[in-house]
Amino acid sequence: METLGHILNGFSVSLQPINLWYTFVGVFVGTIVGILPGIGASASIALLIPMTFGMDPTSGLIMMCGIYYGTKYGGSTTAILIRTPGEAASVMTAIDGYEMARKGRGGAALAVSAIASFIAGTIGVVALTLFALPLASMALKFGPAEYFTLMLFALTAVAALSGKSPAKGMLSTVLGLMIATIGIDLASGQQRFTAGVAELQDGVGFIVVVVGMFALAEVFRGLEQLYRGTAPEAMRIVGKLWLTRDEWKRSVGPIWRGGIIGFIVGVLPGAGGTIASLLSYTTEKRLSKHPKEFGKGAIEGVAGPEAANNSDTAGAMVPLLTLGVPGGGATAVMLGAFIMHGIQPGPLLFQTRPDLVWGLINSMYIGNLMLLILNLPLIGLFVRLLYIPSGILYPLIVAISVIGTYAINGSMVELYLVLFFGVAGYIFEKVNIPVPPLVLSLVLAGIMEQSFRQAMTISDGSLTIFFGSAITVTLVIMAVVSVALPFILPKLKKLQGADAQIGA
Amino acid sequence: MKADRIIVVCIVVLAAVYFYATEQLRTLQIGDPLGSKAIPRVLGVALLVAAGLLLLEMRMAAKTDQPAETVSGPEDQRHYLVVGAVVVWTGIYFAAFEWLGYAIATVIYLYALMACFNRGKWKTNALTSALFSFGSYLVFTRLFGTQLATGVLPF
Numbered sequence: 001m002e003t004l005g006h007i008l009n010g011f012s013v014s015l016q017p018i019n020l021w022y023t024f025v026g027v028f029v030g031t032i033v034g035i036l037p038g039i040g041a042s043a044s045i046a047l048l049i050p051m052t053f054g055m056d057p058t059s060g061l062i063m064m065c066g067i068y069y070g071t072k073y074g075g076s077t078t079a080i081l082i083r084t085p086g087e088a089a090s091v092m093t094a095i096d097g098y099e100m101a102r103k104g105r106g107g108a109a110l111a112v113s114a115i116a117s118f119i120a121g122t123i124g125v126v127a128l129t130l131f132a133l134p135l136a137s138m139a140l141k142f143g144p145a146e147y148f149t150l151m152l153f154a155l156t157a158v159a160a161l162s163g164k165s166p167a168k169g170m171l172s173t174v175l176g177l178m179i180a181t182i183g184i185d186l187a188s189g190q191q192r193f194t195a196g197v198a199e200l201q202d203g204v205g206f207i208v209v210v211v212g213m214f215a216l217a218e219v220f221r222g223l224e225q226l227y228r229g230t231a232p233e234a235m236r237i238v239g240k241l242w243l244t245r246d247e248w249k250r251s252v253g254p255i256w257r258g259g260i261i262g263f264i265v266g267v268l269p270g271a272g273g274t275i276a277s278l279l280s281y282t283t284e285k286r287l288s289k290h291p292k293e294f295g296k297g298a299i300e301g302v303a304g305p306e307a308a309n310n311s312d313t314a315g316a317m318v319p320l321l322t323l324g325v326p327g328g329g330a331t332a333v334m335l336g337a338f339i340m341h342g343i344q345p346g347p348l349l350f351q352t353r354p355d356l357v358w359g360l361i362n363s364m365y366i367g368n369l370m371l372l373i374l375n376l377p378l379i380g381l382f383v384r385l386l387y388i389p390s391g392i393l394y395p396l397i398v399a400i401s402v403i404g405t406y407a408i409n410g411s412m413v414e415l416y417l418v419l420f421f422g423v424a425g426y427i428f429e430k431v432n433i434p435v436p437p438l439v440l441s442l443v444l445a446g447i448m449e450q451s452f453r454q455a456m457t458i459s460d461g462s463l464t465i466f467f468g469s470a471i472t473v474t475l476v477i478m479a480v481v482s483v484a485l486p487f488i489l490p491k492l493k494k495l496q497g498a499d500a501q502i503g504a
Numbered sequence: 505m506k507a508d509r510i511i512v513v514c515i516v517v518l519a520a521v522y523f524y525a526t527e528q529l530r531t532l533q534i535g536d537p538l539g540s541k542a543i544p545r546v547l548g549v550a551l552l553v554a555a556g557l558l559l560l561e562m563r564m565a566a567k568t569d570q571p572a573e574t575v576s577g578p579e580d581q582r583h584y585l586v587v588g589a590v591v592v593w594t595g596i597y598f599a600a601f602e603w604l605g606y607a608i609a610t611v612i613y614l615y616a617l618m619a620c621f622n623r624g625k626w627k628t629n630a631l632t633s634a635l636f637s638f639g640s641y642l643v644f645t646r647l648f649g650t651q652l653a654t655g656v657l658p659f
Contacts, residue, residue, distance in 0.1 A: 051648055167557035171515065174550045178522065181547065185540040192540055193525055216594075220587050226621050227586045391622030392632055395614045398594060402601070402610070403640060407650040415598045423591055431507045449543055487557070490564065 003133055010358020014366055019062050019359065022055075026063035027367045030070015031374055034087055035078055035385050037222060039397055041071040041087065041330045042439065043214035046207045047404030049337050057341040058356045062363045064337050068330055069121060069313040069364065072273065073371045076113040076306050077379065080106060081386060082232040089273025089309035092281040096294065096301030098235075103297050107241040112251050112299055113306045114375035115243075120259030120307030121368040124314025127263045128321075128361055132350070136322040139347040144454035145465045147325075149475035151448045154269040154325050155441055156479040161275065163434035166486040172428070176438035179204050180445030187453055199413040206336045206442050208405060208414050212421025213428070213435045215401045219394045220426040226390050237383060241376060243299075251303035254284045258307025265308070266315020269327035272436075276312040277305035314364065321345050321357060325444070329436030332443040508562050515555040523548045593617065605655020610637040 013019060033044045045064045052060030075087030080097035093113065100109040142150070159169035182193045183203030194200040225231045243251065258280040265276035284304040285294045294301050316331045324346030326332040338345050343353065350357055374382070405418050428435055459465035466472050526544040597613040604612075614633035622629055644650040 050650065054649070165558070165561055167554055167561045168511075170557060171511075171551070171554040174547055174554055178544075178547050178551070181544050188531075188540045190530060190540040192529055192544065220590060223590055223617075223621055224583045224587050227583050389622050389625075391620075392618055392629070394621070395617040395633075396636055398597075398617075399610050399614060399636065399640065402598075402606070403644055403650070403652065406601075406606075406652060407644070410651050410653075412598070412602060415601065416595075419591065419594055419598060422594075426587065431511060433511075452543075487560065487564075 006354040006358050007129065007362070009355060010360075010362040013058060013355050013359030014062065014363040018056075019059055019363060020366065022059045022063040023066050023363045023367045024370055026066020027070040027073075027371050027374065029063075030067040030072075031074040031371065031382060032385060033067065034071035034074020034076075035382055036074075036388075036393065037078070037084070037218065037390070039215050039218070039400070041068050042210050042333045042436075043218075043401075044071070045330065045333045045337060046210040047215070047400060049207060049340055050404060050407040052337075052341070057343055058359050060341060061334075061337065061343075061356070061360055064334060065317075065360055065364065066367045068334060069310065069367065070371060072121075072310045072313055073114065073117050073375050074382070075309075076117070076302075077110060077375075077383060078386065080109045080113065080302070081235045081237070081383065084232045087273070087309075089277055089312065090306075091274060092277040092305035093302050093309075095281075096296070096298050099295070099297035100299065100302065101235050101237075105297065106235060106237045108243050108247055108299065109302050110237065110379055111241050111243055111376065112247065112303050114372055114379070116251065116255045116258065116303045116307040117310040117375070118368050118372040119255050120262055120311040121314065121371070122365065123256070123259035123307075124263045124266070124311035125361065125364045125368065127311075128314045128317055128364075131267075131318055132322055132357075132361065135318060136347040136350045139323050142323075142347075142471070144451040144458065145468065146471050146475070148448060148451040148455055149466055149472045149479070150323060151325055151444050151451070153475045153479040153482065154319075154327060155437070155444065155448075156482045157269045158328065158440050159437045160482045160486055161272075162437050163432060165432060166483065168431075168433045169437050170483070172433050172435065172437040173441045176441030177445050177448075179209065179438075180442050180449075186446075186450070197413060199409075199411050204417060204442075205408065205414065206333070206439065207408060208417045209421050209442055210333055210336075210439055211401045211405055212418040213425030213438070215397055216418060216422025217425025217429060217435075219397050219401075220422060221429060222390055222394045226394075231390055237380065241379065247299050250299050253287075254280070254300045254304035255307045257283060257287075258304040259311040262308035262311030263315040266312035266327070267318045269319065269325070272316070272328045273309035273312040276308040276315075280304040280308035317361070317364075321349065321361075322347060324349075324447070326440060329439045332436075332440040336443050508558060512555050512558055512562075515551055515558070519548050519551040519555070522551065590617070601655075602653045603655060605657045606652040607637050607641040607657060608655060609653075610641075 029044065033039050033041065045067050048064060048067065052063065071087050072089060075085055075090040076093045076097065079085040079090040079094035080101050083094045083098040085091045085094050097109045097113065100106060155173050159173040160166045162169045180203065182200055184190070184201050185192050191201060261280050261283065262276040265279060281301060281304060284300040285291050288294065288298065288300055316327050320326050320331045320335060324335070324344060326335045335345060343349065343356065401418065402415065405414055408414070425435055455465050466476060522544065526541050526548060529541050531539045531541055593616065597609055600609045611633050614637060615629055618629035618633060619626065641652060645652055
């Protein structure tokens, strides 16, 4: 009963005019960011954090959360009209969405994408409402050892699942942890790796890393594409922005299935929207009565993946809010935003700040509705953004990045660091090293080291504490398996293949 | 594969530098059983493990049939020079940022980049760079109270 009261109170928070305004600003900016190349969800949330310092934390977090799920709506527009996903999670939409646009059904593709996003987004938020509290109650039993092993598992899972090479994922994770060791060691008060630079005593800010590696690196890539003449061109919307009866009938099932798949995948660390949409796409292809249409403009190939990648955002909020452990790059930046507002997400937050938690969760219902309105009748206006010349857009992104970075501390060192991480992000992309594990480990490193040291103090320096409970043992095994599996699986497949050949 | 080999070498060099820097840290082991060197040492080892795993991946990939690497000519590498020039220009922008101030430094930076990548539209480029720079300066400093470098401007 008390919980129901908190949930209802959450609606009174999210329906306050000021929070409705910030929900709108968030989803509006999110849609724009999703459509425009250059700044993704992570970088835009990071850039807006300094602007929210003067705001009430609930309003600020509602706005940033709006950006997070708003980008998923916008990402599909670029996927459909220029075959380039605005967000990585829209990669599957680009296949059939673009083919639909080529056949003059671009309007229908955009419409089904918006409707699927709305329905699945709402499914995701309902599931988040239902599962958040039981999980938070369970997480109250977690001690420092459980937290450390949980974060270890999150990092190994993200490292193993990001990109094609688990080794490079692990490298990215370790580099993030190494960057986090720069600054004053909180336990001993000692300076580490600051090279005598006073600005580095507080460590390298995650905003600096995110802006450099996501926004600036994307600018370098975009300008390179412009020079090479390989920048994609946007198609015009042809056809009505609505579905035929047959298209609607074919989309209902994929939307529901995509919504469920997306939520489940979103809860798991490391998997993320890209895997959710890929799973949904393969499921729909398998279940479809006309699988040969896939890749040539099948509406199910847009409806399912779009539903999955939107529901995934609500799923990803489950571990972030209930455990304080993000499962990917964008939620890691969200965690950073929470911390910068002096709020530590986790099970205790549901007891200490139910107004904030439920206000934030309930704002997602309203935000999804706003996004449907923005992305159906107003999509024609947003699409015009795609026609802004990239030669103008990319330089402006650098200037926005400068404002966002300099506004935090007014530090020139941080500006140079942004440039350094921008170059690093550009090189990482060239050599296929994924960036999200680095951001995730950078954000988690402080809490992880703290948990590790607390656990070691409790156990008088004995590592056995990490094997002392069923939860820690399970999490350690899962962490080891997630690292080992990508190396063992190909060998097993090879052995199976050899067995089959012998059998034949 | 060639890039991966370079990555492995870079990791090993980085790990060596990191280990050396870790050993230079001073330790005060009062009330902290681990000390400030413990975590960096673990990370140094993890870095070497990552290098080992990458070597393993390279070996596994070499066993399967991989397409031969395409050798690109010097004309294919020109875009790297362009990106390098953009990086240097951005560095100059940052260096002049506090001296000239956000608004003026940004106008110059934006106009030069737009002139290169949005050629032939000098009026649009000039107008966009000036309007954006001064507009964003006023919005962020006056409306949001954000601090931005004033430089030579009196306001």
